[in-house]
Amino acid sequence: MAERLDQPAERNPSGLGAGLLFILSIACGVSVATIYFPQAITLLIASDLGVSADAAALVITTAQLGYALGLLLLVPLGDRLPHRPLVATLLTLTAAALLIASQAPTLPVLAVASMATGITTVVPQILLPMAAGLVPPERRGAVTGTLLSGLLAGILLARTFGGFLGEHIGWRGPYFVAAAALFAFAVLLGLVLPRTAPTSSQRYPSLVAAAFILFRDEPELRRSCLYQALMFGGFTAAWTSLALLLGGPLYHLGGQAVGLIALVGAASVFCTPIVGRLIDRKGPDFVSPLAFFTGIAAAIVLLGGALGGMTGLLALTAGMLLLDIAVQSGQTANQARVFAIRPDARSRLNTAYMTCVFLGGSAGSWIGVKIYSHWGWPGVCALIAAAATIALARHAVKLYR
Numbered sequence: 001m002a003e004r005l006d007q008p009a010e011r012n013p014s015g016l017g018a019g020l021l022f023i024l025s026i027a028c029g030v031s032v033a034t035i036y037f038p039q040a041i042t043l044l045i046a047s048d049l050g051v052s053a054d055a056a057a058l059v060i061t062t063a064q065l066g067y068a069l070g071l072l073l074l075v076p077l078g079d080r081l082p083h084r085p086l087v088a089t090l091l092t093l094t095a096a097a098l099l100i101a102s103q104a105p106t107l108p109v110l111a112v113a114s115m116a117t118g119i120t121t122v123v124p125q126i127l128l129p130m131a132a133g134l135v136p137p138e139r140r141g142a143v144t145g146t147l148l149s150g151l152l153a154g155i156l157l158a159r160t161f162g163g164f165l166g167e168h169i170g171w172r173g174p175y176f177v178a179a180a181a182l183f184a185f186a187v188l189l190g191l192v193l194p195r196t197a198p199t200s201s202q203r204y205p206s207l208v209a210a211a212f213i214l215f216r217d218e219p220e221l222r223r224s225c226l227y228q229a230l231m232f233g234g235f236t237a238a239w240t241s242l243a244l245l246l247g248g249p250l251y252h253l254g255g256q257a258v259g260l261i262a263l264v265g266a267a268s269v270f271c272t273p274i275v276g277r278l279i280d281r282k283g284p285d286f287v288s289p290l291a292f293f294t295g296i297a298a299a300i301v302l303l304g305g306a307l308g309g310m311t312g313l314l315a316l317t318a319g320m321l322l323l324d325i326a327v328q329s330g331q332t333a334n335q336a337r338v339f340a341i342r343p344d345a346r347s348r349l350n351t352a353y354m355t356c357v358f359l360g361g362s363a364g365s366w367i368g369v370k371i372y373s374h375w376g377w378p379g380v381c382a383l384i385a386a387a388a389t390i391a392l393a394r395h396a397v398k399l400y401r
Contacts, residue, residue, distance in 0.1 A: 016134035016143065023192060024131060025147050027185050028124035029154025034094060034182070035063040035118050036155050037162030037174050039239050040255040040262070043247045044171040049107050053244055057369050060240055062111045064362035066118025071125055071355040076207035078126040078347035079200040084193040086126065091186035093120040095179040102175035121182075124151050125354050129346035130196065132339045138280060141336050145276020148335070149269040152328045156266040159239070163259030199344055210345065211352040218341055218349075223398065224334040225353055227288060228327075229360025230391045231295055234384035235327045236361040237368025238302065238320065241380045244372055245316075250308045257313075264317050268324035275329045276336075284333035289395050291330035295388030298322035303381045323384065330391075331357075 038045070038059050046056035077086055094117055101113035128147055135143050165173045200207065215221055242261070246253040279287055301322060304315025338353045339346050364383075371379040 016131055020192060020194075021131070021143065021146055023188070024127050025150025027150070027189055028127060028147050029150040029152075029157070030178075030181050030185055031091065031094065031121050031123045031154070032151055033154040033158035033161065034098060034121045034178050035060075035067055035114075036158035036239075037178065038063065038114065039243055040159040040161075040163035040258040041166035041171040041174065042240075042243045042255075044166045044255060045107075045110070048171060049110070051107050053247070054369055054373060055107060057240055057244075057365065058107065058111050059114045060236075061362055061365045062115040063118040064236065064358055064365055066115035067122060068118075068355050068358040068362060069115075070119035070122035071351055071358060072211060073208065074119070074122050075125045075351040075354070076204070076211065076348050078129060078350075079345065080198050080202065080204065080207055082198065083126065083130050083196045084190060087123050087193060088186045088190035090120050090123050090126075091182050091189065094123075095182035095186065098175050098179035098182065102172045102179065122354075125350050126347065128335065129339065129350050132346055133196075133199075133343070134194070137340075140339060141276040141280035141332070142273060143276075144335055144339070145272045145274075145279075145332050148276075148328060148332050149272040152272060152324065152331075153266055153269045156262045156268070156324060159262035160259035160266070163255035163257070163262075166255045199347075207348060210348045211355065214342075214345065214349055215352045215356075220337055220341055221349060221352060223394070224338050225356035226394060227292075227391045228330055228334045228353070228357045230387040231291065231327050231330050232357050233360040233364030233367070234295065234299075234387040235323060236364040237371070237380055237383050238323055240365045241368045241372040241377065242316065242320070244369070245305065245377050250306075250312070261317050261320055265321045265324040268321060268328055271325050272328050272332055275332045279333055279336045284337040285395075285398075287329055287333040289392060291326045291333065292388045292392040292395065294322055294326035294329065296385050296392070298326055299381045299385035299388065302384065303378060305381075306377045326388070 042056045043053055045059060046053045074090065097113055097116040097120060101110055101117060104110035104113055128144065131143055131147055132140050162174045165177060243258050245251065246257045275287055298319050301315055302319030305312045305319065307315065334353065338349050341349055368380055368383065371383055
């Protein structure tokens, strides 16, 4: 038999207590932070390694590409292997890659180490479908929202962490501290994760191919992929370009400024459980257009960042908070939709979905830097608005077809 539903969590869908849920949410945040804190130290990397700021942004793009590869090649193992040893191994490998990055003598070495970090730091995308299988269907939106709150906190606070440590102990410091944290979580999750049996007995090549097959066969998966690839592309374009804007002639600020804006944006994590409960009551298609409208509003507010001074900083802070809320709300809605398609293939569905999302994110980082270099911050704001508008138009087609 190709598939077998023998995961204990599915037979006893109440095996996720509040304590374990909290640990998993923190683990999601710590793990994903490893590919985001470099956004706050791009200028420090450029200065120390003797390269341009645009070239140093390659570290961010390669990490995003690595994450997409990890999603495609490693996340399917969540359906094939027990979660406890798989998660502990991946966290250990991520910590090792971070240590190598902390000692990188040149930009190419750092870029390769960043890609390796991205490949192995896909643990949140293994924990999310695992947790969805540990709770009854009526709690999945709330549980997914809680874990995504931890994930978003990691994404946002990573920039605060990177900017603060980078300014005080150099850009290599955040890599070393992150490596130590990942080693600690590898040990912790190796002890506390529940024992689970695989939900599939398929061979590994079949599991990887399944993501492509599911993408071909499931229209709701394709729709969710498009929505979040567009929104996340705008999100990464904004954050990558923000460091260049704040460090440029208009503001003359360092990595700590990016970190402070991210710290304010971290308040958006409190919206995610609320969004999860809203999805449980009204469904993901109720939340998705709200996320798109919020993204368009964020682009309009962010345009004020081109004014400079205190007015510009306030506009950047408010606009990034709105963008964080939009992206996180959309992510919660999309993953709830995706996890409901086929319970026996959650990891493979998540593979297809998140691979598309991070391909959109890596494209957004690259395109955002190019647009910023040609048209400045207003061009980046136009990109964010265009991405959200395209997603909204696709949603309107779904509603009125």
